[in-house]
Amino acid sequence: MPANSPFPYDFTWGAATASYQIEGAAHEDGRGESVWDRFSATPGKVRNGDSGEVACGFYHRYRDDIALMKELGLDAFRFSIAWPRIVPAGRGAVNQAGLDFYDRLVDELLAQDLEPFATLFHWDTPQALEDAGGWPVRATAEAFREYAAVVVQRLGDRVRFWTTHNEPWVHAWIGHAWGEHAPGRTSEADAVAAAHHLLLSHGWAAEEIRREVPDAEVGITLNLTHAYAASDSPEDEAAAWRVDGEGNRWLLDPIFRGSYPADLLDRNELVAPLVEEGDLQTIAAPIDFLGVNYYFRFVVSGGADGPQMERIANAQETDMGWEVYPDGLYQLLMRVSRDYAPPAIYVTENGAAFGDVRVHDGRVHDPERTAYIASHIEAVSRAVAEGAPVRGYFVWSLLDNFEWAHGYSKRFGIVYIDYPTLERVPKDSFYWYRDYIASARQAPRPSSVA
Numbered sequence: 001m002p003a004n005s006p007f008p009y010d011f012t013w014g015a016a017t018a019s020y021q022i023e024g025a026a027h028e029d030g031r032g033e034s035v036w037d038r039f040s041a042t043p044g045k046v047r048n049g050d051s052g053e054v055a056c057g058f059y060h061r062y063r064d065d066i067a068l069m070k071e072l073g074l075d076a077f078r079f080s081i082a083w084p085r086i087v088p089a090g091r092g093a094v095n096q097a098g099l100d101f102y103d104r105l106v107d108e109l110l111a112q113d114l115e116p117f118a119t120l121f122h123w124d125t126p127q128a129l130e131d132a133g134g135w136p137v138r139a140t141a142e143a144f145r146e147y148a149a150v151v152v153q154r155l156g157d158r159v160r161f162w163t164t165h166n167e168p169w170v171h172a173w174i175g176h177a178w179g180e181h182a183p184g185r186t187s188e189a190d191a192v193a194a195a196h197h198l199l200l201s202h203g204w205a206a207e208e209i210r211r212e213v214p215d216a217e218v219g220i221t222l223n224l225t226h227a228y229a230a231s232d233s234p235e236d237e238a239a240a241w242r243v244d245g246e247g248n249r250w251l252l253d254p255i256f257r258g259s260y261p262a263d264l265l266d267r268n269e270l271v272a273p274l275v276e277e278g279d280l281q282t283i284a285a286p287i288d289f290l291g292v293n294y295y296f297r298f299v300v301s302g303g304a305d306g307p308q309m310e311r312i313a314n315a316q317e318t319d320m321g322w323e324v325y326p327d328g329l330y331q332l333l334m335r336v337s338r339d340y341a342p343p344a345i346y347v348t349e350n351g352a353a354f355g356d357v358r359v360h361d362g363r364v365h366d367p368e369r370t371a372y373i374a375s376h377i378e379a380v381s382r383a384v385a386e387g388a389p390v391r392g393y394f395v396w397s398l399l400d401n402f403e404w405a406h407g408y409s410k411r412f413g414i415v416y417i418d419y420p421t422l423e424r425v426p427k428d429s430f431y432w433y434r435d436y437i438a439s440a441r442q443a444p445r446p447s448s449v450a
């Protein structure tokens with residue numbers, strides 16, 4: 001801990017989760033089927049046949065988990081709302097019992113002095129909408145707008161911080177082009193269409209939020225990955241720029257500049273017929289903050305078959321096979337601040353999976369995770385010191401949870417879940433984060449030093 005904390009007093013310390021990954025209660029209180037229920041039930045799609053049916057049981061245990069957040073000393077909790085709990089058939093009838101759950105959750109957070117950061121969509125589309133064409137069709141964006149309006153009407157008197165979408169790139173490409181996430185499609189055209197409609201629905205949802213919540217802070221969360229060229233050869237530089245375009249600029253440019261990056265010709269051909277008059281203005285309406293999720297970097301070389309991702313010899317990797325590279329977060333925050341000038345940035349996810357075990361003392365010792373989080377917070381502090389408008393940091397994740405196609409095999413939590421019993425066991429990284437937050441608040445500020 002630096003003697004002078006670079007973090008301002010009102011810096012937000014948080015933890016993040018997502019509905020399908022933690023809630024369970026998949027068939028309770030009128031919840032409809034989501035694409036992740038269907039995908040998980042399809043043999044061969046999710047490791048070990050796991051699903052979010054029970055997950056962490058957060059739906060019933062949220063009070064205990066909020067007590068853990070309190071023990072951590074968090075300022076804020078980032079969670080997502082399950083669309084199929086609210087509008088089980090995707091459009092039409094609203095399920096009051098689903099709204100009631102988030103109502104209780106928000107009230108309990110506020111009662112414990114925790115700021116709710118609500119995300120409207122973290123990939124659990126109602127299956128009925130997928131059956132009607134899914135995100136590749138424009139009607140799904142319209143349905144999302146209706147759903148957003150319902151949610152903000154109910155929670156907008158208490159929730160100020162709203163994120164429309166989580167990682168539209170991942171949902172569009174991994175879910176629609178690579179087939180590795182729900183809904184499991186394998187078409188580049190579907191991915192491009194899904195991404196456009198996700199962005200469009202972001203703009204529409206932002207309008208609904210602003211209408212209902214005049215002092216709302218509205219943002220969108222992107223997974224951004226700094227792309228480094230493997231060498232300074234023109235081929236490697238061009239390949240890194242291409243990867244940056246596909247993963248970063250394809251979302252950042254429409255949101256902040258109102259246009260798709262012109263250098264990605266094949267994608268422009270696919271998206272052009274879908275872009276209607278006014279879409280890009282809707283997408284580019286000013287936001288209050290950008291959410292940045294960061295886990296690793298890319299090192300890219302050029303080749304005859306297009307850009308290649310290089311694996312760095314002897315680099316430390318997490319259980320996901322992701323390189324540990326904190327400086328990539330610093331570089332990314334500086335670059336996004338310089339090139340896109342968002343009014344504020346929240347690091348809405350950052351963390352690491354390791355093969356944790358609960359040992360004979362009953363505890364979970366996870367020094368690698370602590371080192372990962374500490375080094376990435378240090379990277380954030382450098383960006384803050386150099387003027388990047390970062391206002392908060394959310395660790396991914398509060399709890400071990402359903403890690404999508406990896407099922408329960410990857411543990412990202414600072415709290416261990418014993419899945420057979422759902423017992424919560426704070427890991428060593430939990431106590432480290434608690435102590436870090438406390439000391440960051442106490443440290444003298446540079447401005448207060450004469």
Ligand code: FCB
Binds near residue numbers: 021170404
């Ligand atoms: C992000 C997702 C989150 C979690 C982490 C590890 O891409 O937003 O749900 O799976 O990765």
